[in-house]
Amino acid sequence: MAQSQGWARRYFKAFCKGFFVAVPVAVTFLDRVACVARVEGASMQ
Template identity: 95%
Template sequence: MAQSQGWVKRYCKAFCKGFFVAVPVAVTFLDRVACVARVEGASMQPSLNPGGSQSSDVVLLNHWKARNLHVQRGDIVSLVYL
């Protein structure tokens, strides 16, 4: 019985360490480097979401290019109103 409690305690300790390291890293990555967004509607057709309202595309938004102003003709830019 004591052995099984020791395993659970070690597992919980390792999980908490991993959680408290992974969450800040993930939040920083999604805020500063890139994030995932879903494109819905007809505004970007035919390049994105060619099926119309029945389907949606998932895109990776690169924050570095916009932050460093390395945007070129043909790039898709997403604006967020805060």
């Protein structure tokens, strides 16, 4: 039982690390894409 709990804890730690790395990257990427789409949409009008 203790072994499976350690596995879950390790998995949770890895998930949190990946989450904290992925969120800023995703926000930056989506911000760039939204900005480009907004500029192109304004120039097309």
